[in-house]
Amino acid sequence: xxxxKKKHSVEEGESPIGFVMFGDLMSQLLCFFILLFVFASxxxxxxxxxxxxxxxxxxxxxxxxxxxxxxxxxxxxxxxxQKDTAxxxxxxxxxxxxxxxxxxIINDEKLTEYADVIIEEQKVRIVLQQPILFxxxxxxxxxxxxxxxxxxxxxxxxxxxxxxxxxxxxSDPIHTDKYDSNWDxxxxxxxAVIKYFVKNVGLSPLNMHAIGYxxxxxxxxxxxxxxxxxxxxxxINLYFKEGVKLKVVENKTTS
Numbered sequence: 127x128x129x130x131k132k133k134h135s136v137e138e139g140e141s142p143i144g145f146v147m148f149g150d151l152m153s154q155l156l157c158f159f160i161l162l163f164v165f166a167s168x169x170x171x172x173x174x175x176x177x178x179x180x181x182x183x184x185x186x187x188x189x190x191x192x193x194x195x196x197x198x199x200x201x202x203x204x205x206x207x208q209k210d211t212a213x214x215x216x217x218x219x220x221x222x223x224x225x226x227x228x229x230x231i232i233n234d235e236k237l238t239e240y241a242d243v244i245i246e247e248q249k250v251r252i253v254l255q256q257p258i259l260f261x262x263x264x265x266x267x268x269x270x271x272x273x274x275x276x277x278x279x280x281x282x283x284x285x286x287x288x289x290x291x292x293x294x295x296x297s298d299p300i301h302t303d304k305y306d307s308n309w310d311x312x313x314x315x316x317x318a319v320i321k322y323f324v325k326n327v328g329l330s331p332l333n334m335h336a337i338g339y340x341x342x343x344x345x346x347x348x349x350x351x352x353x354x355x356x357x358x359x360x361x362i363n364l365y366f367k368e369g370v371k372l373k374v375v376e377n378k379t380t381s
Contacts, residue, residue: 220284220285221250221285221364221366224250224281224282224284224285224364225243225245225250227281228243228250228252228278228281228282229243231274231277231278231281235273235274235277237254237258237274240254240255240256240257240258241253241254241255241258248365248366249363249364249365249366250363250364250366251361251362251363252278252361252362252363252364253359253360253361254274254359254360254361254362255355255356255358255359256355256358256359258270258271258274259271259274259275259315259319259360260315260318260358260360262358263300263302263305263311265304265305265311265314265315265317265318266318267318267319267322271322272322272326275319275322275323275326275327276326276327278362279322279323279326279327279328279329280327282329282362282364283327283328283329285364286330286333287333287364287365287366288333288334288335288365289329289333289334289335289362289363289364289365290334290335290337290361290362290363290365291316291317291319291320291323291334291335291336291337291360291361291362291363292312292316292337292338292339292343292360292361292362292363293311293312293313293314293315293316293336293337293338293339293360294312294339294340294341294343294344294345294357294358294359294360294361295308295311295312295340295341295357295358296308296341296344296348296354296355296357296358297341297344297348297354297357298341298348298354307340308340308341309338309339309340310338311338311340312338312339312340313336313337313338314338315338315360316336316337316338316360317336319336319360319362320334320336341357344356344357345357345359
């Protein structure tokens, strides 16, 4: 009986949970030493001649870095806007120079009452109101018109950018043998300006467009003779490539 009780007590002391915990600990230690061996092998190849303390320090730093890379989420900062390239800055200067030259022509010809240069984000607008180029109801250039168009044409020849010539009228209806509507009249005027630029100044027609808007894009209410005169105009638009912003050239707002 005593022998049976002794054997039973020994079997009860041998808990299987203890073996599991011991085995798990051994597995973790094995993995740890395998990692140490791998790190040591790598640093040994890269750092021949280093001391034992140096290798341990590098292994520790590498191990911490590996843990941090896995636990920390990388935050990608937004891209900073690119600075203007040298080509953009050069074009910027060229277009500002063109706008200043045209403004000087307007001043020299004493046309500030009827003409203006307006700088916008992607274009320069040269506004020529009646009676600079045309008589009322007509699309034939006045005798004095070629002089101002020649001066402006010589300046805008310096750019190969697109150019739109817009014709605008007031709201007074028109119906003649030549022009059935203000649309017809405004387009005929813009075409007359382009034709002069091409034939007499030498501008290329490839980048030029004639547009007639009639009375549908006024810059002032058609409620007085003065305002109607403002709306009867030719606009020469010099476009620049997207993204290029020009400095404002001092100009006089047409009153």
